[in-house]
Amino acid sequence: MLKPTRDTLSVFFVLGFVVASQPVLADTRNRPNVLVAISDDQSYPHASAYGYEALHTPAFDRVAKMGVLFQNAFTPAPGCSPMRAAFLTGRHVWQIEHAGTHASTFPAKYEGFQERLGTAGYFVGFTGKGWAPGNWKDTGRATNPAGPEFSKLTLRAPEGIRSTDYAANFAEFLRQRPKGKPFSFWYGASEPHRKFKKGIGREHGLDPAKIVVPGFLPDTPEIRDDILDYCYEVEWFDEHLGRMLNLLEEQGELDNTIVIVTSDNGMAFPRAKANVYEYGIHMPLAVAWPARVPAGRTIDDLVDLIDLTATLYEATGVRPPRRYPLSGRSLLGALTSSARGIVDSSRDAVFSGRERHSSSRFMTLGYPQRAVRTRDYLYIYNLRPERWPAGAPRKLGSANYPTPEAVLTGELGLEHGGYHDIDACPTLSFLIDNAADSTLGRFLRLAVGIRPAEELYDIRVDPACINNLAGAPEHSKAKQRLRSRLITHLTKTGDPRVVASDSGDIFETYPRYSKLRWFPTPAWAKGNPKRVPLLPWVEKRRPRIDGAPR
Ligand SMILES: [Ca+2]
Numbered sequence: 001m002l003k004p005t006r007d008t009l010s011v012f013f014v015l016g017f018v019v020a021s022q023p024v025l026a027d028t029r030n031r032p033n034v035l036v037a038i039s040d041d042q043s044y045p046h047a048s049a050y051g052y053e054a055l056h057t058p059a060f061d062r063v064a065k066m067g068v069l070f071q072n073a074f075t076p077a078p079g080c081s082p083m084r085a086a087f088l089t090g091r092h093v094w095q096i097e098h099a100g101t102h103a104s105t106f107p108a109k110y111e112g113f114q115e116r117l118g119t120a121g122y123f124v125g126f127t128g129k130g131w132a133p134g135n136w137k138d139t140g141r142a143t144n145p146a147g148p149e150f151s152k153l154t155l156r157a158p159e160g161i162r163s164t165d166y167a168a169n170f171a172e173f174l175r176q177r178p179k180g181k182p183f184s185f186w187y188g189a190s191e192p193h194r195k196f197k198k199g200i201g202r203e204h205g206l207d208p209a210k211i212v213v214p215g216f217l218p219d220t221p222e223i224r225d226d227i228l229d230y231c232y233e234v235e236w237f238d239e240h241l242g243r244m245l246n247l248l249e250e251q252g253e254l255d256n257t258i259v260i261v262t263s264d265n266g267m268a269f270p271r272a273k274a275n276v277y278e279y280g281i282h283m284p285l286a287v288a289w290p291a292r293v294p295a296g297r298t299i300d301d302l303v304d305l306i307d308l309t310a311t312l313y314e315a316t317g318v319r320p321p322r323r324y325p326l327s328g329r330s331l332l333g334a335l336t337s338s339a340r341g342i343v344d345s346s347r348d349a350v351f352s353g354r355e356r357h358s359s360s361r362f363m364t365l366g367y368p369q370r371a372v373r374t375r376d377y378l379y380i381y382n383l384r385p386e387r388w389p390a391g392a393p394r395k396l397g398s399a400n401y402p403t404p405e406a407v408l409t410g411e412l413g414l415e416h417g418g419y420h421d422i423d424a425c426p427t428l429s430f431l432i433d434n435a436a437d438s439t440l441g442r443f444l445r446l447a448v449g450i451r452p453a454e455e456l457y458d459i460r461v462d463p464a465c466i467n468n469l470a471g472a473p474e475h476s477k478a479k480q481r482l483r484s485r486l487i488t489h490l491t492k493t494g495d496p497r498v499v500a501s502d503s504g505d506i507f508e509t510y511p512r513y514s515k516l517r518w519f520p521t522p523a524w525a526k527g528n529p530k531r532v533p534l535l536p537w538v539e540k541r542r543p544r545i546d547g548a549p550r
Contacts, residue, residue, distance in 0.1 A: 020174065030291060031316055033257040034117070034184035035244065038087075039237040040080065040129060040193035042263035042275055044073070044282040046234055054210035055231035059242035060286055063261050066149070066295050067288025068335060072302045074350040075265050078273055078280035079357050081106075083264040084131045088112030088145050090309030090326035093353050094370075094495040098510040101356045101366065103133045111321050112145040113312050120318040123177045125150045126186035127169040128162065130463050135513045146186040146298070159197040161236055162190040167243035176252065182316070183304055185519040187244060192233030194268045194423045201228030204235075214279055215464030216271040218434075218443050226426045230267060258289040260308055268423040270390070270431060270447030274357045276371040276380055277457075277465040281352045287335060289315070297340040301347035302373065327493055350491055353522055357509045360391030360420040362519045363538050365508055367421065368497055372486040378465060379482035380455040382457045383456045383497055383504070386524040386531075390448040391419040396518040400424070404543030409517045419448050420517065454479070516541055 045052050049061040049069055052469035077093045077100070085099035086092060089110045093100035096110050112131070118124040130146030143149070153168040166187055177183050202208070208224040211231075217223050240259060248254040262285045266272040272279035283305065287293070292315075307329035313320040313432050314330040334343040350373050356366030367390075368383040382389070397406030398413040400420075414430045431447060434440035447468065455468040456479050469475040490498040497504030516538070 018490065020346050026399065028357070030256070031182040032291070033182050033253055034122075034312060034316065035187065035248070035257055035259045036185070036242045037083075037187040037189075037237075037244070037259070037261045038129075039189050039234065039263040040191060041265060041268045042192055042234055042237070042284060043266040043272060043279045044284050046231070046267070047238075047284045047286075049286065050284065052212070053213070054206060054208075054228065055234055057238040058349070059238045059245055060284065061259050062242070062245060063259050063288045064286035066288065066290055067259070067293045067297075069298045070285035070287070070374075071298060071300045072350075073262065073283045073285035074281050074302065074304055074352055075263075076304060076306050076352055077282050077354055078131075078265040078275055078352070079354060080264050081132060081134045082354065085110070085112075086144070086464065087264075087305050087309060088114065088131060089324065090306045090313075090320065090328050091324060092306070092351065092493055092495070093355065094490070094497060094504075095327060095493060097506075098323050099134075099433070100353075101507060101510050102358065103510070103514045104135075104138050104514050106131060106134060106136045106141070106145055106508045108141050110324055113309055113318075114147045114184060114186060115145060116313075116318055116321065117316060118147065120316070121181065122183045122316070122318075123173075123183040124148070124185070125173045125183075126188060127151050127166050127173070127382060129188035129190050130186060132188075133514060146188065147184075158200060160200065161197075161233065164190070166240040167247070170244050171247055174247065174253075184312075187241065189237040189240065189506065192230045192267070193238045194425055196226070196229035196233060196425075198426065199225070200231065201230075201232040204232050206231055211537050212295050215279075215462075215466055216443065216446055217269065218428070219428075221309045221514065222430045222439075223427055226269075226430075227267075230269075238550075255290045258312070259287065261286045262305060262308075269427050270419075270422050270443075271465075274354065274421045275389075276352050276354060276369045277380075278459065278463050279465075281371070281373070287331075289335070293335045294338045297338070299334060299340060300342050300520055301334065301344050302350045302375065302534075303331060303347060304328055304350045304352075306501065312334070349485060351486065353495075356510075356512065358391070358420040359512060359517045360418065361448065361507075362392065362522050362525060363532065363535055364512060364516050365533075368488060368504065368507065370495070370497065371487060372482055372489070373459070374482065376460055377478055378455075378457045378459055379479065379486060380457075381483070381486060382451050382453050382455070385451060385453045386522075388418075388448065389451050390421045392447070392519045392522065394418050394520070395420075401515045401517060407543045408545065410467065412520065416444075416448075418517070418519065422447065433445075454483070495503045502533075508533045508535055509537065511537040518543065 047057040049064040077083040098104040099106040119363040124147040126146035130144035150169040154163040155165040213219040266280040310330040353370040395418040431444040456470040457465040
């Protein structure tokens with residue numbers, strides 16, 4: 001019998017390595033195509049398939065009818081670039097370094113599914129918004145992590161809407177596809193990201209009376225109209241998806257295409273986007289694959305959008321990365337079954353988190369949050385509760401991005417002028433204008449006020465996440481259970497905020513590539529200089545008088 005020697009072992013090792021590094025599995029016949037349609041800033045339940053009556057999303061509804069409508073899908077992060085990086089890599093935002101923050105870089109060692117599918121022989125591409133905002137070039141990538149771009153064809157779009165003709169670019173992509181190659185296409189709309197043309201919803205006949213105003217916003221005509229304009233932009237996204245579905249049908253490809261329709265994070269309203277509250281993390285999701293997925297079902301399991309990444313690898317037979325493995329669990333079993341409702345009772349919790357969003361507070365520090373959502377509860381852990389959650393009330397200078405000269409004078413900008421983790425919008429302006437109002441004032445405080453380290457919401461009765469039960473004795477057992485479940489998961493998945501000796505300050509050291517704003521030193525920093533991380537990248541960009549030493 002052959003005894004394993006050092007040489008034979010190394011041969012085995014080399015063979016094993018060669019096999020492991022090939023992303024293709026043996027059987028490449030009849031591989032499914034992939035179409036990922038991802039809107040920008042859309043919350044659950046804003047699709048007509050969910051019964052929301054103020055808008056019409058026939059294409060989303062068609063995908064749900066052809067396949068599965070998910071009632072409980074959650075985003076790994078409530079911001080554009082971190083969510084997109086998590087989704088592409090199938091990992092939590094705390095497992096992808098710079099890419100876990102907004103508008104930074106995307107380290108090339110974290111491969112995304114579009115890259116892996118491309119290497120495995122798929123024809124890949126994207127239109128509109130891929131992984132963004134951020135800089136993918138600095139880490140050595142040759143294309144956007146969502147693939148080569150197909151955005152050249154344009155149309156005349158209404159104000160506030162991107163002129164990219166997404167569906168025409170998809171047709172061009174299909175035209176360029178080599179014969180016999182399966183494809184994977186990323187349709188990233190820039191809608192319903194702000195800005196919206198004021199009144200565009202009414203202009204197109206949408207009815208403000210059908211708007212359901214979430215409880216964290218005041219129910220006034222101004223707010224209804226702002227949500228109505230958002231609804232119009234959701235319809236824009238949906239219309240292009242409808243054209244893409246028709247195209248697939250005409251070309252006989254719809255049957256063997258996995259279609260995923262979702263969003264990256266919640267609606268761009270105060271206390272929604274960039275927050276781990278329901279309207280920031282609960283996402284619309286419909287998935288179809290007529291050849292394999294029985295139609296017309298609704299699934300209630302709690303799923304994370306990074307579970308879709310694992311699903312795509314399993315469904316395409318492409319090997320997922322080994323060095324930085326997936327953190328999601330494939331949904332293929334549930335999708336290809338005929339089950340509905342709760343299909344897998346072990347899917348009873350999802351996790352989400354955020355780090356830095358915009359440049360919105362002292363030293364461009366982030367507002368780290370982690371959350372666990374179960375069927376009944378949302379538990380939130382705010383790791384730096386002394387910081388302003390939506391941005392400090394006042395910055396240096398008044399413009400959106402004040403000039404270095406304005407910053408150097410040290411003059412404070414307007415009160416309520418620094419909440420830049422909330423996109424500028426009529427709703428925010430309305431809340432600010434009514435900050436001193438005895439009934440309306442509380443809505444601004446809900447959006448921008450300092451928050452406690454722990455928050456707990458009973459989702460069954462409070463989906464708007466207004467009534468924090470973290471201090472309520474009757475919920476204290478639930479709170480402890482959820483806290484322990486969250487910490488266990490973060491520890492298991494190596495979150496630096498929980499396991500690192502610097503308590504995760506490393507997240508603050510990842511440079512933001514977009515512009516910076518400057519803020520006065522807050523009281524907590526004056527009293528605790530040790531709580532201010534050393535940030536050479538911020539210091540390097542601090543405005544200075546020309547010629548003065550840094
Ligand atoms: Ca977004």
